[in-house]
Structure formats: structure tokens, C-alpha cells
Amino acid sequence: MLKELIARFRQGHRTIAFPVAEPQLPDRFRGRPSWERAKCVADCTECAKVCPTGAIQGAGPAGLDLGRCLFCEDCARVCPSGALRFTQDFHLAARSRQDLITSDGTLKEMEGLSAQLRGLLGRSLKLRQVSAGGCNACEADINVLGTVVFDLGRFGVQFVASPRHADGLLITGPVTKNMELALRKTYDAVPAPKIVIACGACAVSGGPYLGSPQVLDGAAGVVPVDLFIPGCPPHPLTILDAILRLLGPR
Amino acid sequence: MKMRNAQSVPLSEIPRLAIGEFRVEVLRAVREGERLCAFFHHGGRLWAVLACDESGLLRLVSGEVQDSYAALTPECPQAHWFEREVCEESGIRPEGHPWLRPIRSGYADFYRVEGDEVHEVAVGPVHAGVIEPGHFRFQCHGEDVLHLEIALGYQRRGAQALIQGGPDRRTVHVMETLAGDTSIGHVLAYAQAMESLSGTRVPARALAWRGVALELERLANHCGDLGALANDVGYLPTASFCGRLRGDFLNMTALLCGSRFGRGLVRPGGVRFDAEPGRIEDLLRRLEAAARDSASAVGLLWKSNSVMGRFEDTGKLSREDCLALGLVGPAARACGVERDVRHDFPHGIYSYAQVPVSTAQTGDVLGRAFVRWLEMQRSLAFAKETLEHLPTGSIAAAPAPCAPERICVSLVEGWRGEICHVALTDGAGRFARYQVVDASFHNWFGLAHAMRGQQISDFPLCNKSFNLSYCGHDL
Structure with a gap:
């Protein structure tokens, strides 16, 4: 027992102060993209040409789809004028798929759950995670939320073993055809009222697998989705921030 | 045709045998100690990549095949999973295969003990934890498992089909997500193949960064696995310390390239991120702190009788079975089999810097845990040494287009074991065929085998000690 206590003492306190204090992110972290259209070179489509998922559709109000974005920086690296760049902003979630489609990367303020749902789930949210073609990067950074660093439990949020015990699903992966039935059954097994969170580019839009005949291009084609979290994978802070904003002021 | 790791040769030089000769050749090679790294059907032929660990040479043979051929599996258990895959994808039947079921599209007639x-226990595809889906069917007598059948395919995204005809702007991103926890490993195998096919020389500094990134990936995952193993036997101190430390290793990768999983770092031709002296010092400082903390966290395991009581003799695999099944990675090394791509088929930085092979002799959960800890120490030493002596110069060369009508086999020792990519180009230098074999492809059957005669309650522990990839298998 003594050796455990000594080790515990040496390991120290590791839980981050977020959301009370802003977190420290690595300086090269690629968060929400910003597209200053005024800086664009006339008729330049270099960014759209290299975008692996067609997230960049060029000029216009639907020019940049954060739901498809892999945050890979391929666009920023070919941008001749520095109009496209990635910021450190990790607040990325939206309540509707449409809200992730922007002209310049700016997202509108995300709304929380309705007052009624917040009353039911705001202080205790149990989620069942379903990986439906996820590559284990989203899954890994969801698991991280359970470690002492993020300590998800302190917010009353917990991942549970059975959909019967859950208030909602958190889905990763583009939803493979081979997982469609299992996902539907899991959704049906969650008692109402229930919420669904689509986590990561794959679950939001299909991500790198968009259009593959083996996938259904995201969760929304199978079950109704209440929260979309972009990223490939989203940083754990992005996921945590999205869930906390969904649950509303504490 | 003998070749080295990540060497490309003209397709015309690959022997084109009659199916009978091909069979004899593969069976003879495996009997004499070579391994089946990859086995697939393309262009009316079966292709086999055979690896000789002693000589560090790879051998490619192909055989003309019609609708069926006499299965290799009865004489060569390593071929078991490969032949099922070939049959599922091309319809070519290996006659006499003992268990010809698809590996990615599901089936209902599981093996049954009467x-x-x-009694029978069915688990999955949706599991209790935050993990990927797969189905496990146990045949039990009381608590004892007589047989376990593992049915996968739920994660099938059609990745290989997306790669054929490439490379294109999406290809590298598919590589990075073949198995997302092995982004560096898979994209490195891809980059090596591309560089070989295009004759691109990678600058020394880029090779060093790739080595650091690959070892950081190994460190993060091994550390996380040791914590998860502790969790599965209810020993929470190591579970929570390692959970945090795993993130520290991921954050080191993020310090270098902005992504915890190394997304965007490795590209054909080199790497996309370099580090200034201050950043390198920061990395070294973090490595030292993580080395100290993981020694304390993991050290607790070996001194705790309750942990050792659960690890010892659980999920035991013999060296003979390991060799027969063709297992790779820590699972093989835990059975005393010295098999490590970094040592046997060195490429890139590993041609210059040796990483000793870590083995254990017990073949049980303890062996698989202990090999991980040994490898962590060696990866820490390697990363430190490499960071202290980084070569100067550029970090990327401009990659040329791939040469037409060539084939390249590229191996990387990912944290789970051998990653094998086989690329064949067509007349225009596009991928006519791109075959991916993750370490998990070899090892899933090893897990099923290790469960025989075990208590079903030990399955989570055994499963974690292998920690195989579902999507890396299903692709």
C-alpha cells in the first residue's frame, strides 16, 4: 500500500482547470479555419483543388464545410495569399449540419438543449458510445475524457455499458453498411427522450470515406442527430466543450 | 525474386508459376521458416509475399489461378485468414479449406460444440466500453472456453477500393485513418512505397523525425495498454497514471505537428514539420519526465501480487503455435519469437540506429505486458538519442510520379506489429492494386487460440493484452 501512496504523491494532481480557465493548446494545433475572402487572389481555386473531402467549394456562402474538414492544412499550404489559415479556436460544435457550412469559417453561437431536456439531462448525462466505422482515433480521444486529466465525471457525464442505461448515443465513424443494423438497434434500445451526438468528420459527413459504397456518409442518414462535432479526430477539449455547451450553463 | 524492404522491382520480374508450382513453392518456403506477409489475388494470379526474418529478404511469387485451387491452410495455418479473404473478395475457392467463411461480410453458421x-455466449458487435465493434462467439462448458470464433467486418469502410487508381488527394488521408491509432505506422508504410516507386530520396533529417514519431506512437499506445491491462484486473493506480501519461506522449506528437495522432506529419518525400532548438529541448524535457513517471506507474504492476496473479498463465500461447499461426508484434515477441521489422528488415532511420528486439518467454498476458514495458524503455532511449543528434538539412524532397508497371513491398513495425503495404502500379503509374495487411490481420486468430481452455471471465484481459485493431483488419 505504501508504494502506491508514494507513487500517487509523485504523480501529483493532473486535472485541468477547464472550463474555469482556458486550456493550453500546442502552438501548432489546428482549430477552426479562418478564411479572409478579401485576401483571395482573383479566380484562384488552389485550395479547393487539394481539399481531400471537397470541404472547400470555392466562393459563396457555402464555401467552407467544417463538417467535411479534416483540419489537414493541405489548403492553407497551397494558399498563395495567406487568406486561409487555421486558428487555435477549439470551439467547433453545431446543433445542425447546416450550421457547419460557412463562408469564412465563422460559426454561429451554439444553442444548448431545450429547458425541458436540460432539466432532465443537464446534471446527469449517460451516453452509450457506438463506433460505426470509426478508426479508433475519435474513440481514443473520447476515452481520454475519462482520464484524470479531463475527469468527465465531475460534470455528471458518463459513458455507460448498456444503451438501456443511457440518455443518448455518441456516434463515431462514417456508419458502415455492416454497422447500420446494430446502430439502429442500439438507438432503439435507448429510452426516450434521447439525444444523439455525431463525433468526428466521419460521423458528421463521411470524412475521408465520403462516397465509399460501403458507408452511409455519417450518422444523420440513420438516426436524428442533435449535436455535430467536427475534427479528424476532434481534440478532447473540442468534444468536452461541445457536450458542456449542449448541457448549458452549470 | 528476392528484394529488400521498400525496394521496388518491375512487375515482369516476378515469377509467374502454374498454380501447382506456386503452392509447392509457398509451402516449402513456410516449412523452411519463411513467413507469409501478404497473400492476395490480382490479375488472374495469386500473389504471395514471403519474408525471411534471418536474411532480411522478401520474396514475391505469383501463380496463375482459375476458379479454385487446393487450399494451403491444411499444411500452412498462416494462410487460414488470407485464403478466406481471397475467396470473399474474388470468389476463388481454396478447396479443402477447413473453415471457409467470409472475414468481412458476416455469416450465421458459427462453429458449434454440441x-x-x-452453452454459447454471443458478445457484440456493440461492446460495453468505448471501443470498436466486432462479434465474439464463445462455446463454453461452465466457465471454460472450448472455442472462440471471432467474426469481424463491421468496420469495413471500403478503404482499399478507395486507394485503387490513386494516388490522389484523398489517398494519404485514407492511409492516416486505416487504423487511426496507427496513423504514423500506416502512412509511413505508404510513404516508403511511394518513395521507392518514384525513386525519391528522403533527407536524413526527415528519416529521423519519422523514427521519433513512430516511437512516440508506440510509447503512447503501449503506455495506454499497460494502464488498460491494470484497469482490467482492477488495479487502479497504474490505470489512472498511465491514462494520463498516454496523453502526455500524444501531446508530444502534437507539439511537433499539431495533431495528437500525427496527422499531417509524414508525407511521401519526407515530413511536413521541423522543430527549432527550443522545441527540441521541450520535447526532450517532456520525454524525460514521462520516462520517470511511467517507470513509477508501470513498476507498481510487477510488485503487486494481485496483478501478477491475474497476468501469469492467462491466455498462454506456445512458441510453436505462435510460429505456426504467423503472429507478429509484441504478441509474437512475448512467445520468445524474435521478430521485429525494425531489426529484421530495417529501413529509414532504423538502417542506421539499432533498436534491440524485446522478448519474453511466457507467451501469456504477463509476457505481452512485459514486452510492452521493455519496448517503451527502448523507444524512450531511441527517441532521446535521435533528438539529441538530429541530422541537419531539409525535411522533404519533392516526390516524383510513380514509375509504371512496378511492385513494391513496404514493411513498418507499428506498435501492434508488422504493417505490410504492397503497391502495384499500372502502365500510367497509378495503383492497379494496393494491398494493406495490418498486424491485426495476422493476430486476431492468435487471440482466439489463446482463449482455448481459459475462463470466459478472462476474455477482456486477454483481448486487451493483444489490443488488436478492428478497422485495421476490416479496412
């Missing part, structure tokens, strides 16, 4: 007191 008897009054025998």
Missing part, C-alpha cells in the same frame, strides 16, 4: 452442458 453437448448437454455446453
Whole structure:
């Protein structure tokens, strides 16, 4: 027992102060993209040409789809004028798929759950995670939320073993055809009222697998989705921030 | 045709045998100690990549095949999973295969043990934790597992089909997500193949960064696995310390390239991120702190009788079975099999810097845990040494287009074991065929085998000690 206590003492306190204090992110972290259209070179489509998922559709109000974005920086690296760049902003979630489609990367303020749902789930949210073609990067950074660093439990949020015990699903992966039935059954097994969170580019839009005949291009084609979290994978802070904003002021 | 790791040769030089000769050749090679790294059907032929660990040479043979051929599996258990895959994808039947079921598209007629007191347990595809889906079908007598059948395919995204005809702007991103926890490993195998096919020379500094990134990936995952193993036997101190430390290793990768999983770092031709002296010092400082903390966290395991009691003799695999099944990675090394791509088929930085092979002799959960800890120490030493002596110069060369009508086999020792990519180009230098074999492809059957005669309650522990990839298998 003594050796455990000594080790515990040496390991120290590791839980981050977020959301009370802003977190420290690595300086090269690629968060929400910003597209200053005024800086664009006339008729330049270099960014759209290299975008692996067609997230960049060029000029216009639907020019940049954060739901498809892999945050890979391929666009920023070919941008001749520095109009496209990635910021450190990790607040990325939206309540509707449409809200992730922007002209310049700016997202509108995300709304929380309705007052009624917040009353039911705001202080205790149990989620069942379903990986439906996820590559284990989203899954890994969801698991991280359970470690002492993020300590998800302190917010009353917990991942549970059975959909019967859950208030909602958190889905990763583009939803493979081979997982469609299992996902539907899991959704049906969650008692109402229930919420669904689509986590990561794959679950939001299909991500790198968009259009593959083996996938259904995201969760929304199978079950109704209440929260979309972009990223490939989203940083754990992005996921945590999205869930906390969904649950509303504490 | 003998070749080195990540060497490309003209397709015309690959022997084109009659199917009978091909069979004899593969069976003879495996009997004499070579391994089946990859086995697939393309262009009316079966292709086999055979690896000789002693000589560090790879051998490619192909055989003309019609609708069926005499299965290799009865004489060569390593071929078991490969032949099922070939049949599922191309319809070519290996006659006499003992268990010809698809590996990615599901089936209902599982192997059944009959008897009054025998019962069946079905688990999955959706599991209790935050993990990927797969189905496990146990045949049990009381608590004892007589047989476990693992049915995968739920994660099938059609990745290989997306790669054919490439490379294109999406290809590298598919590589990075073949198995997302092995982004560096898979994209490195891809980059090596591309560089070989295009004759691109990678600058020394880029090779060093790739080595650091690959070892950081190994460190993060091994550390996380040791914590998860502790969790599965209810020993929470190591579970929570390692959970945090795993993130520290991921954050080191993020310090270098902005992504915890190394997304965007490795590209054909080199790497996309370099580090200034201050950043390198920061990395070294973090490595030292993580080395100290993981020694304290992991050290607790070996001194705790309750942990050792659960690890020892659980999920035991013999060296003979390991060799027969062709297992790779820590699972093989835990059975005393010295098999490590970094040592046997060195490429890139590993041609210059040696990483000793870590083995254990017990073949049980303890062996698989202990090999991980040994490898962590060696990866820490390697990363430190490499960071202290980084070569100067550029970090990327401009990659040329791939040469037409060539084939390249590229191996990387990912944290789970051998990653094998085989690229064949067509007349225009596009991928006519791109075959991916993750370490998990070899090892899933090893897990099923290790469960025989075990208590079903030990399955989570055994499963974690292998920690195989579902999507890396399903692709």
C-alpha cells in the first residue's frame, strides 16, 4: 500500500482547470479555419483543388464545410495569399449540419438543449458510445475524457455499458453498411427522450470515406442527430466543450 | 525474386508459376521458416509475399489461378485468414479449406460444440466500453472456453477500393485513418512505397523525425495498454497514471505537428514539420519526465501480487503455435519469437540506429505486458538519442510520379506489429492494386487460440493484452 501512496504523491494532481480557465493548446494545433475572402487572389481555386473531402467549394456562402474538414492544412499550404489559415479556436460544435457550412469559417453561437431536456439531462448525462466505422482515433480521444486529466465525471457525464442505461448515443465513424443494423438497434434500445451526438468528420459527413459504397456518409442518414462535432479526430477539449455547451450553463 | 524492404522491382520480374508450382513453392518456403506477409489475388494470379526474418529478404511469387485451387491452410495455418479473404473478395475457392467463411461480410453458421452442458455466449458487435465493434462467439462448458470464433467486418469502410487508381488527394488521408491509432505506422508504410516507386530520396533529417514519431506512437499506445491491462484486473493506480501519461506522449506528437495522432506529419518525400532548438529541448524535457513517471506507474504492476496473479498463465500461447499461426508484434515477441521489422528488415532511420528486439518467454498476458514495458524503455532511449543528434538539412524532397508497371513491398513495425503495404502500379503509374495487411490481420486468430481452455471471465484481459485493431483488419 505504501508504494502506491508514494507513487500517487509523485504523480501529483493532473486535472485541468477547464472550463474555469482556458486550456493550453500546442502552438501548432489546428482549430477552426479562418478564411479572409478579401485576401483571395482573383479566380484562384488552389485550395479547393487539394481539399481531400471537397470541404472547400470555392466562393459563396457555402464555401467552407467544417463538417467535411479534416483540419489537414493541405489548403492553407497551397494558399498563395495567406487568406486561409487555421486558428487555435477549439470551439467547433453545431446543433445542425447546416450550421457547419460557412463562408469564412465563422460559426454561429451554439444553442444548448431545450429547458425541458436540460432539466432532465443537464446534471446527469449517460451516453452509450457506438463506433460505426470509426478508426479508433475519435474513440481514443473520447476515452481520454475519462482520464484524470479531463475527469468527465465531475460534470455528471458518463459513458455507460448498456444503451438501456443511457440518455443518448455518441456516434463515431462514417456508419458502415455492416454497422447500420446494430446502430439502429442500439438507438432503439435507448429510452426516450434521447439525444444523439455525431463525433468526428466521419460521423458528421463521411470524412475521408465520403462516397465509399460501403458507408452511409455519417450518422444523420440513420438516426436524428442533435449535436455535430467536427475534427479528424476532434481534440478532447473540442468534444468536452461541445457536450458542456449542449448541457448549458452549470 | 528476392528484394529488400521498400525496394521496388518491375512487375515482369516476378515469377509467374502454374498454380501447382506456386503452392509447392509457398509451402516449402513456410516449412523452411519463411513467413507469409501478404497473400492476395490480382490479375488472374495469386500473389504471395514471403519474408525471411534471418536474411532480411522478401520474396514475391505469383501463380496463375482459375476458379479454385487446393487450399494451403491444411499444411500452412498462416494462410487460414488470407485464403478466406481471397475467396470473399474474388470468389476463388481454396478447396479443402477447413473453415471457409467470409472475414468481412458476416455469416450465421458459427462453429458449434454440441453437448448437454455446453452453452454459447454471443458478445457484440456493440461492446460495453468505448471501443470498436466486432462479434465474439464463445462455446463454453461452465466457465471454460472450448472455442472462440471471432467474426469481424463491421468496420469495413471500403478503404482499399478507395486507394485503387490513386494516388490522389484523398489517398494519404485514407492511409492516416486505416487504423487511426496507427496513423504514423500506416502512412509511413505508404510513404516508403511511394518513395521507392518514384525513386525519391528522403533527407536524413526527415528519416529521423519519422523514427521519433513512430516511437512516440508506440510509447503512447503501449503506455495506454499497460494502464488498460491494470484497469482490467482492477488495479487502479497504474490505470489512472498511465491514462494520463498516454496523453502526455500524444501531446508530444502534437507539439511537433499539431495533431495528437500525427496527422499531417509524414508525407511521401519526407515530413511536413521541423522543430527549432527550443522545441527540441521541450520535447526532450517532456520525454524525460514521462520516462520517470511511467517507470513509477508501470513498476507498481510487477510488485503487486494481485496483478501478477491475474497476468501469469492467462491466455498462454506456445512458441510453436505462435510460429505456426504467423503472429507478429509484441504478441509474437512475448512467445520468445524474435521478430521485429525494425531489426529484421530495417529501413529509414532504423538502417542506421539499432533498436534491440524485446522478448519474453511466457507467451501469456504477463509476457505481452512485459514486452510492452521493455519496448517503451527502448523507444524512450531511441527517441532521446535521435533528438539529441538530429541530422541537419531539409525535411522533404519533392516526390516524383510513380514509375509504371512496378511492385513494391513496404514493411513498418507499428506498435501492434508488422504493417505490410504492397503497391502495384499500372502502365500510367497509378495503383492497379494496393494491398494493406495490418498486424491485426495476422493476430486476431492468435487471440482466439489463446482463449482455448481459459475462463470466459478472462476474455477482456486477454483481448486487451493483444489490443488488436478492428478497422485495421476490416479496412
